[in-house]
Amino acid sequence: MLQISCPYCGVRDEEEFRFGGESHVTRPALDVDDRVWADYLFNRINPKGIAYERWLHSYGCGRWFNVARDTVTHEILAVYLMGAAKPQLSEVTPAREAQPKRVRTSEGSLS
């Protein structure tokens, strides 16, 4: 269960929110060719690691905001408002460094 800190309401459970996909997608000019338009409509980065994405607090204030989240650890690294620039985050977060250590411990105890 994710705990997401809505910038307007505070920390709430994942079930109050709706995932809105990749953020910072810029709409191209209307006279671009079909390939550019298709790229805008459908293609996504879908990163393994830090994703910058939109979330909607649908069962709360009903407002959109941005979240920077690690798609491997699910750790939420930053919450920022719509229209704000992407925060600069380093690829190796403390949680990702800690993760392999935890895995090794549990494997050790099993064997």
Added chain:
Amino acid sequence: MHHYSFFSLLSGALGRHRRWSQAWRSPTPRKAYDVVIVGAGGHGLATAYYLAKKHGIRNVAVLEKGWLGGGNTGRNTQVTRSNYFWPESAAFYEHSLQLYEGLSRDLNFNVMLSQRGILTLAHSHHELESLRRWANAIQVNDIDSELMTPEEIKKLVPLMNMEARFAVHGGFIQRRGGISRHDAVAWGYARGANALGVDIIQQCEVTGFCRQGERVVGVETSQGTIAAGSVVLSVAGHSTVLAGKLGLRLPISSMALQAMVSEPIKPCLDTVVLSPTVHMYVSQSDRGELVFGGGADIYTSYAQRGGLPAFYQNVTALLELFPAFRQLRLMRQWAGIVDITPDTTPIMGGTPVPGLYVNCGWGTGGYKAIPAGGDTMAHTVATGKAHPLIAKFGLERFTSGALIDEGAAAGVAH
């Protein structure tokens, strides 16, 4: 390779099972192959098998970063069916189901196909109307489907609670649908491809690509550089990660899809039950476990473990429809990373990068497509032209706008 038969089993038993040969080799990679397939899941292995068997291309390697069949092929709920809506999908999935029907014989490996039927439920008058249309479309596509009244459903599945929170108003069944053993499908194709000379190289992660101009001419791996005439990506949830290394963008979101099994019990459910409304499907495996799942988690993930809300939703939906299952304990729960496209139709065929083919976008329904996916991809790679069955599944459909919207036939909404 041992041919498996009653007599080989008997002679194996008489020899105290000491004489069995390994089902496939574990070779070190050669310097170059005609075709390198990335990902030894069902689709990758089937592509290799049909390349060697039908097209005589045997200088093929299948590279796998983990162990074969250890990704979504070993994590799915092993449902096979062809009850799709649009003619393009119906033709493709029906081809796949027909290949499944002869697969055990073809591979000389028992994939334990059990055509016990797949029943799709409607929980309101309006849903029944649209199921009626769906079932009709299936019949028009020359595939079996039958509408069922609540009484017929109750007779078929006595344990079902017809008066659940969302009462059962009817449904339709595809009797040729059913389940098979997913590991056996991976192992059977691996064994078959290996016997025809294909190298299956496990613990070999592709980390990058070699290019000559625009063209892909090989792959960088954890076991060194391997040259390739063509490269096929069959890596499901990791498709955008690998394609991204070539600057190729794909319309794919990777989501975690969960499944789980109960403790084994005596046979009590002899069909597959699927409810699009309450997001749940369930079948009973040959070992007696109830295998069930539902909707995907709501956010993108590469974690191969599901979150609690989707898990809770899957379990509550099952228990509302089958109150008797409340007394069971859950044995295991897991997730696979599925590659979902905007129109829930796969992406198959060539790409703007010369020498690179993709077979991805299967989302939540790739298992049933394994034989046809392998067959049509092998044809496409061998001839350089898309197989007629997948001509409309190409990446270019997102530019032309000719999408094949199978969102409904995915069974449960994602």
